[in-house]
Amino acid sequence: MSYFSTVDKIKYEGVTTENPMAFRHYNPSEVVMGKTMKEHLRFGVAYWHTMTQDGSDPFGSPTNIRTWVGSTPMETAKNRVEAFFEILEKLDVEYFCFHDVDIAPEGNSLGEFFNNIDEITDLFKEKMDQTGIKLLWNTANMFSHPRYVNGAASSNSAEVFAFAAAQVKKGLDISKKLGGANYVFWGGREGYESLLNTDMKFEQDNIARLFKMAVAYGEKIGHKPQFLIEPKPMEPSKHQYDFDAATTMAFIQKYGLEGDFKLNLEANHATLAGHTFEHEMNVARCYDALGSIDANQGDMLLGWDTDEFPTNIYDTTLAMYEILENGGIAPGGINFDSKVRRSSFEMEDLLLAHIAGMDTFARGLKAAAKLKEERFFDDLKDKRYASYNDGVGARILSDQETLESLTEYSMQNGDIKLESSHLEFVKSRLNDYLV
Amino acid sequence: MSYFSTVDKIKYEGVTTENPMAFRHYNPSEVVMGKTMKEHLRFGVAYWHTMTQDGSDPFGSPTNIRTWVGSTPMETAKNRVEAFFEILEKLDVEYFCFHDVDIAPEGNSLGEFFNNIDEITDLFKEKMDQTGIKLLWNTANMFSHPRYVNGAASSNSAEVFAFAAAQVKKGLDISKKLGGANYVFWGGREGYESLLNTDMKFEQDNIARLFKMAVAYGEKIGHKPQFLIEPKPMEPSKHQYDFDAATTMAFIQKYGLEGDFKLNLEANHATLAGHTFEHEMNVARCYDALGSIDANQGDMLLGWDTDEFPTNIYDTTLAMYEILENGGIAPGGINFDSKVRRSSFEMEDLLLAHIAGMDTFARGLKAAAKLKEERFFDDLKDKRYASYNDGVGARILSDQETLESLTEYSMQNGDIKLESSHLEFVKSRLNDYLV
Amino acid sequence: MSYFSTVDKIKYEGVTTENPMAFRHYNPSEVVMGKTMKEHLRFGVAYWHTMTQDGSDPFGSPTNIRTWVGSTPMETAKNRVEAFFEILEKLDVEYFCFHDVDIAPEGNSLGEFFNNIDEITDLFKEKMDQTGIKLLWNTANMFSHPRYVNGAASSNSAEVFAFAAAQVKKGLDISKKLGGANYVFWGGREGYESLLNTDMKFEQDNIARLFKMAVAYGEKIGHKPQFLIEPKPMEPSKHQYDFDAATTMAFIQKYGLEGDFKLNLEANHATLAGHTFEHEMNVARCYDALGSIDANQGDMLLGWDTDEFPTNIYDTTLAMYEILENGGIAPGGINFDSKVRRSSFEMEDLLLAHIAGMDTFARGLKAAAKLKEERFFDDLKDKRYASYNDGVGARILSDQETLESLTEYSMQNGDIKLESSHLEFVKSRLNDYLV
């Protein structure tokens, strides 16, 4: 059965096409800087936003029309697998991501939940074998159920910690079963609603404990996905411990997790934390910890996570530039953690919105490659930092100077001449690279 | 000569006084939890806001009337010393803080600047000997001069790095001379105006280099103040590397500086970074890095650093609670990094504003002590985390559990019962502790 | 049947009580400035947060335990009436507020919905007659149903406008039936998700049209409640037309609605719009349009509407000061548009949270009355604006001056001497009024 029977596989048709169901910029097989676009971009579709998000918001009921809803939760779950792989194939997307609760009903017990997961992941495996589509990452939802009201690993209840541990174990089991490349932790309730009743250190110690258990279990079962932590500053909790990339790196270092953990960075989480997306990616690169990205965009004037499909070409250009600087994003990918607007409630919007996001990232890739090939930023920075190439600069970099030797140097050095950054010119010229 | 000849030493007169030049809550010798208020609070006055701030803002000229302005920069500098110690004595404040450029004119060369500093610090030393007043911390201003337009240690110019190093050496020399308890780094330009022309990793490596030179020099001269980094997210730079407490801890750990560096936390910097002050202090405590605090408050609806004198009793109560939990703030202190509003332009406002801040912190101390003595938060948390005292909780804390054992446990464990936090009740009861 | 059988009517017991189910500050019969607290405060309970809010959030399922859920929607609806009036009586609250959809199931047609409303409002009427409890205001929910995805009166669909009109008619009918004192419009979807596809002027014209129809209908049926518009800047829509008090006054004036419309101001909406609550109330007073208030508080570091119960005594003091300046809030009231935190999920939290809010407003009333009685702000302002009492100031106020006459005056006038505001002193002294 087809859920999008009137739509063929989406093809690249270029900017002149009038067909909305076509790529205007994303050309999977086009070679950019020695690799195909598909290899560079490693797109993933998110199960939650695409298959289970219903268009509701805190002030409104569901709007989304979804033709896969069946008469039982399990029937719906199975229909979704069918529809999901149709979407992936029609979009020519190679990767996908999911939470445990997205794919299977929780039932009435942990055992029933796990059985449901097994049944659905069997279907996944079948589809993956048929299509070559791969699991970018999976994760356990440890924030929606009321038991997680005060956190999962950071809960004040040891029983809740134990339940979370069981979900993580299952998550790693299905990661192994499906050959998952990464495994993600996003701690939506790992934080606090009020500091007044919270022991922050106790809770963070426990989070580290769960992470170490996960590493140990992965080793035991001989499956080592790249572990990723996804920072977000707030929402749903008033404060979440993994506020941003740097905060998460402080945590990772404190608990000695550098060997096993990198970051999964989301654009909208970056801006909620007061940073640009490219900043967060750059921070991660400073710590050699850029693992994967959640592609979306926020509204800079709104204080919550809107998870919009990325359509801003400045953002995707600078994000793709960071990825090129990183030597690519593999084994991570570009996962559309994006949801259709509440008014884009038709089935076909799922395709249109992903096309929009993929085209915008394709534009970003092409612009970033041009910037790289023409050495726009490289030349700028080489010139800017040139004083460190020799003389006192070189001696500083090789740790041959001290406060005393530099005081002597400065006592004799005359007025320092600096050069203008011409930042306005730089920003205007950047516009000429956007394509 | 006296600059406040009509004002005597400020005394505690209690809430019934009509005298504005009196403490209504701060009673230096009053004993709270076994220590005098003065010992607990370790107040410091900031040279910059009190002696050199002129009331100008980006849209307006100076408003402040200051009677110590002389006919030459050096005469003014000397008058300021006189006036400053009069203020400290009249307020009964034991500590002070300054930047190098606050106290002495920069002159026309580094040599001249250092000579000026020597002359003024000689006066300081004399005054300190006479009065028993002590240096809480000093620092080098490496952000105001045009040479620092692109940073100091993070500058693209090695010559600028060298100049900064010379200022830091001098800063440590005068710290030794005056017996400074701490030495602070605040990197107002250690960050970027635009990421487009910035090599963040290169710049942060260089900042760490300067810090290590400082540690080495301190060891060499046999003077080891507690080094402190003061986080601030933005302003003047678009982004500053020491964004907040956690970000700074990531940096400190990355470069192995834990042994020598702690944090100097400012209330207004906390809120600009999206955190409460008590949150930042709590984060620092998690890393055993609460060094000292800059007492002030921001306007929660404004996006820049207003550095207002602290008058909010919620904030000071929760800040003092963190200090009590920390076992005190020594060798750090409570430095009023606060400036009078532009409309509070008279000389006497300098005293009135510090009285306001000191009274508000005294209220905070008393409220925090009561909360501690009555175990308001302690009992709340003990009860809340009780599930970790034995059984599966205790086994988790002692690292005896694994994902597998916890899965087994959860499979058999029934529905989890949680208790309400009654947060509204908690918040309302907190009001009864404010005094 | 009782839903809170273990709790008696809440009584004032003062600050020494250990009983959590008691007022510590709200003493209904205590006389303050010539009126009882109850007369001053005119508290209202909100049906939506108290009876239908379930503890869910965008990332989590319901947590709230509610014992009134029956086996059919209509049975639940009836149980809620019972429980609601029990809450009102136990809290000694005289007013209540509701949306149409809060009280009765929408059923399968507009006709069925209206029948359900009739049935439930019959029960209301009975209870009101028995208890003397009154309707502060009701409103029509024209934002939750998917039909309102693009607005109600501002919808691009005329059919949706018509549907909204039908709900408003019913709203006015039940307002008449229950003797409602006010009728509120909050336009959660009267705004836009994207300006790209929006005709702002067209949409606002239509909103004014609906308002005029409501006024006309009220006149026709001989029921004239005070119409109120509740501003909110954003959420759920990206932008809502009634952004804040001033924006709404621009709208009201443009469409000539001043005679019939005032404002219902909410604390959390104020701060989301970048204002303090007291600012919004003061703006409304400038336009003689302070109608009623929605009492709650937001988190100043979060960008969404948290609708917390008010527990900040600064906020309630300044809000009550505005109300005293306004000569009271009647025929409006103080409606708790506040919801229990997701972790306060027990039935008794509904009482505890209202007690917290009522006590905090009682504190605010007492502090505001003291400020008023001791003329703290009045004296401050009289002195501050004294230059307008005579001379050139008086001539300006009586419109006797011109640019030319004032130029002449200024040419001869010497340097202008201003006085310090001593703002830090003012803020510190304010603390002494908080009780």
Next chain:
Amino acid sequence: MSYFSTVDKIKYEGVTTENPMAFRHYNPSEVVMGKTMKEHLRFGVAYWHTMTQDGSDPFGSPTNIRTWVGSTPMETAKNRVEAFFEILEKLDVEYFCFHDVDIAPEGNSLGEFFNNIDEITDLFKEKMDQTGIKLLWNTANMFSHPRYVNGAASSNSAEVFAFAAAQVKKGLDISKKLGGANYVFWGGREGYESLLNTDMKFEQDNIARLFKMAVAYGEKIGHKPQFLIEPKPMEPSKHQYDFDAATTMAFIQKYGLEGDFKLNLEANHATLAGHTFEHEMNVARCYDALGSIDANQGDMLLGWDTDEFPTNIYDTTLAMYEILENGGIAPGGINFDSKVRRSSFEMEDLLLAHIAGMDTFARGLKAAAKLKEERFFDDLKDKRYASYNDGVGARILSDQETLESLTEYSMQNGDIKLESSHLEFVKSRLNDYLV
């Protein structure tokens, strides 16, 4: 004498040029939708940012190298006139804007200030006659001097009100002398630092008084520039009364100023108020009050006015679209209220930055024209609001319906079918219009 002797008049050279001192997109004589670019764009240069801004910020000293600084304030003032008109001519800009204090030293008395203004405006007049360059608008700076610490017309001091009136009179006199097209009021101190000591209504009444005096004086001297109010929410004051476009329209209506006053909207002020620039322009259009614009851009993650040169092509496209919809911006213009970054401190940056801004607006104009010509938004909206073209929709628009008739209609009307907005598709397609 030339201040930019190595630079010829800037010419359009297209995107292939390597010459930084050339327009890549702005081609003054190119015809777009029937008018030349120059006629559409009506660019203005701001005297303050270009001639008197020095690169200082609240934490740093001046950085800007300016070769026009002479040995006396008046000599500098005269050099600036020379340099300014050289800049205008080299940039081919037809309009300019200034504050009184930008152009002439304030001297020691109001009389001396006015004489200085007379002398400088004589030079202006000469230059204007020679070059054909015109005055877009002037204004009086009533916020920088310490006398304005508490406001100008809103000051608590009647003497200050009088002084402000004198400045406004002089401003109108020179507006007449120079043939100014508009006259602007920006009230940087017309607001409050604290509501605690402020009588908002009193102050706003006085602001309206000053405005009415200005209108009367203009009539008297037979010079009627378009009066403009420039909204800004905060900074330097904590709150400014002209918060945003809508707030200012509320004020304008309240005091009956609609006939004489329109708005001067600034991009960075829009975002500080929580709005997009296009939103503010659209609001102004709803009130028929779009007067002129201040072209710049802010940093969406910073909470203060950065006044950056506009380089974002989304922003300029949507701003130009509003201007096209408005039938042009005349008699207003596009004034670069933009300053070079502190690191762009060389003289040539003044040209480079304006070129960047002009090119970005030229891109915006071309993109907006294409959107208009291809009816991209027009078709979208026509389709979207089609239900109002006939039937019940048309009857609503012609005020033939009532709550009762619409209830009857809705009772019989079946389920309402809405169409998806396909917003993601719309946003992605918009990218194809950017040029």
